[in-house]
Amino acid sequence: MHHSPTVRRVAIAALLLLAQGLVAGCATSRLPPVSAAGSRFEPLPDERDLWARSRAEEEALLAEATVYDDPLLVDYLEGIVDRLNPPAMAANPEIRYRVTVIEDPTVNAFAYPHGSIFVHTGLLARMESEDELATVFGHEMSHVEGRHMLRFQRAARNRQIGLSVAAVTASVILAGEEADAYHHGRWHRGARIRLLSDLFFGLGLPLAVLAAVNGYGRDLELEADQDGFAKLAAAGYDPQAAPGVYEALLADHGEAPSPAEAFFFASHPKLVNRLESARAWAVSQAPSGDAGKLSHGPDADPPPVATHGSGPDDFADRVRPVVRLDAEMNLEMGRLELAEEEIERVLRWEPEDPEGRLLLGRLRLAQAERVSDDGFRSTLEQEAEDALHEAVRLDPQLPEPHRELGLLAYRGGEYRAACREFRHYLDAAPDAPDAQAIADQLYDLEQNGWCPPTPR
Numbered sequence: 382m383h384h385s386p387t388v389r390r391v392a393i394a395a396l397l398l399l400a401q402g403l404v405a406g407c408a409t410s411r412l413p414p415v416s417a418a419g420s421r422f423e424p425l426p427d428e429r430d431l432w433a434r435s436r437a438e439e440e441a442l443l444a445e446a447t448v449y450d451d452p453l454l455v456d457y458l459e460g461i462v463d464r465l466n467p468p469a470m471a472a473n474p475e476i477r478y479r480v481t482v483i484e485d486p487t488v489n490a491f492a493y494p495h496g497s498i499f500v501h502t503g504l505l506a507r508m509e510s511e512d513e514l515a516t517v518f519g520h521e522m523s524h525v526e527g528r529h530m531l532r533f534q535r536a537a538r539n540r541q542i543g544l545s546v547a548a549v550t551a552s553v554i555l556a557g558e559e560a561d562a563y564h565h566g567r568w569h570r571g572a573r574i575r576l577l578s579d580l581f582f583g584l585g586l587p588l589a590v591l592a593a594v595n596g597y598g599r600d601l602e603l604e605a606d607q608d609g610f611a612k613l614a615a616a617g618y619d620p621q622a623a624p625g626v627y628e629a630l631l632a633d634h635g636e637a638p639s640p641a642e643a644f645f646f647a648s649h650p651k652l653v654n655r656l657e658s659a660r661a662w663a664v665s666q667a668p669s670g671d672a673g674k675l676s677h678g679p680d681a682d683p684p685p686v687a688t689h690g691s692g693p694d695d696f697a698d699r700v701r702p703v704v705r706l707d708a709e710m711n712l713e714m715g716r717l718e719l720a721e722e723e724i725e726r727v728l729r730w731e732p733e734d735p736e737g738r739l740l741l742g743r744l745r746l747a748q749a750e751r752v753s754d755d756g757f758r759s760t761l762e763q764e765a766e767d768a769l770h771e772a773v774r775l776d777p778q779l780p781e782p783h784r785e786l787g788l789l790a791y792r793g794g795e796y797r798a799a800c801r802e803f804r805h806y807l808d809a810a811p812d813a814p815d816a817q818a819i820a821d822q823l824y825d826l827e828q829n830g831w832c833p834p835t836p837r
Contacts, residue, residue: 414526415476416469424475428494428531431588435493435530438588442499449482449502449703457699458482458518461511462498465519465612470526478522482703486710491589492521494530506707506723507629511696512613512622519609524597527604530588533597606655610662620666627656697730708740712747720744735775739782742768746785762789780810784819791822800832 415422424432458480463471466478476496483489486503493499498521508514524530597605610623708723721744727737745765749758766789772782787802803823807816826832 412528412532414470415473415528416467416526418473419469420472420474422473422475425531427535428528431531431534432495435495435497435588439493439497442589443481447484449484449706451482451699451702454482454699454703455480457695458500458514461515462518462522464616465515465522467526467612467615470522476525478525480518484706486707486714490517490521492525493588494525494528496525498522498525502703502707503710505700506704508700509625509629510619510622512619513626513629514696515613515616515618516609516623516626519612520605521609522612523605523608524601527601527608529597529601529605533601603655603658606658607662610659614666620663623659623663624656627659701727701730701734705734705736705740708744712740712743715747717744717747717751733775735772735779735782738768738772738775739779739785742766742772742782742785746789765789778809780806780813783809784813784815787819787822796826796829796831800826804832 459478462478462480470476478496478498480498480500482505483499483501485501486506487501488504488507489499489501490504491499498518500517504517505514508517610620613623614620704723705727708720708727711717711720711723720740724737724740724744727734728741731737742765745761745768749761749765752758752761766786769782769786769789772779773786783802783806787799787806790796790798790802800823803819803826806813806819807823810816813819823832
């Protein structure tokens with residue numbers, strides 16, 4: 382019987398988790414949060430062992446994952462974390478939060494028990510405000526502060542089956558999703574799921590699987606939600622943002638996220654139930670008479686851009702490049718509806734973003750390839766050309782718009798224009814991977830007399 386690479390990977394991870402789970406013992410899983418001891422906190426012996434394993438996993442993850450290198454973004458995100466961190470937790474001498482951004486289009490975030498928080502660019506790109514970001518970080522920080530991984534591990538040891546069941550659940554989610562996607566010809570979704578499975582299962586990272594894919598079970602996940610909501614309120618963030626995070630994943634983009642990419646929603650308590658819990662909490666926090674103004678579904682008005690912390694400009698400035706990157710990845714994977722939504726956000730924040738205009742042009746070209754109506758295709762191609770010319774106007778040194786304009790002109794039989802754009806592209810990006818192919822096309826144009834020859 383043939384098994385996909387993902388099935389083999391998850392089987393290995395399941396064995397790793399099973400080996401950890403089948404350890405005799407009856408240690409209590411009832412533990413006070415780290416903040417209860419403040420500056421007097423000292424980790425327990427099995428807690429130190431867990432931290433050592435999580436640090437080793439983190440090193441393996443960082444050695445293989447693509448880290449999104451933007452110190453200003455990391456400073457901004459860690460500023461949100463600092464604001465959410467209660468004084469009693471900040472006083473402990475053992476745990477210091479650190480945020481790492483992984484370049485990956487899946488909607489994911491998780492935290493290791495020693496305080497390292499990982500967030501994917503795909504999740505950051507879905508957030509509409511700093512308040513929503515704070516909702517995500519508040520949840521993950523509550524897992525750390527509440528010692529949830531240690532508590533889950535102890536409970537699993539007592540049951541002697543828990544971690545094995547967790548691994549099987551994760552296997553079903555990822556292997557099943559990937560197989561179904563490929564079976565139905567949804568190659569882009571299958572590839573997207575494989576990104577997640579390669580990252581965690583391929584490296585043999587059972588703790589990351591637990592934190593990012595499977596979760597800690599209904600009780601601890603709901604506890605993290607409630608503690609996270611409390612952090613939002615204490616830090617002065619907008620309570621109405623909490624439902625917005627859940628609604629963002631339920632919103633119908635025409636390309637709904639798979640269970641494998643719903644970060645701490647995947648196999649945790651049902652998303653709808655947690656959305657209702659977030660709405661109930663938001664209503665409880667609303668000033669008298671304002672409860673009816675809270676968001677109650679995906680058709681409600683979008684939340685305002687962050688009104689707390691660093692301000693709306695900082696949120697847009699720091700997150701816009703991430704949204705732009707995610708739009709590019711979604712374009713490459715054929716997720717055009719989501720890419721269009723993200724490009725619109727980029728240009729709403731900064732209308733004169735040349736790379737945003739480039740992406741808009743590429744999007745319109747991709748959409749044109751999917752339509753059969755000649756008139757509609759022509760309209761889309763004209764919009765693409767307009768967007769690409771605008772990108773050139775905003776940044777004449779940006780190579781890619783010249784390439785796209787050259788290819789568009791070539792297909793339309795406008796060979797002199799193609800010649801001009803190809804030359805601009807090669808001047809700006811002589812070492813581009815496709816430079817030789819473009820140079821060959823330019824040579825053919827020259828040989829056929831469509832433009833003066835250039836020295837070769």
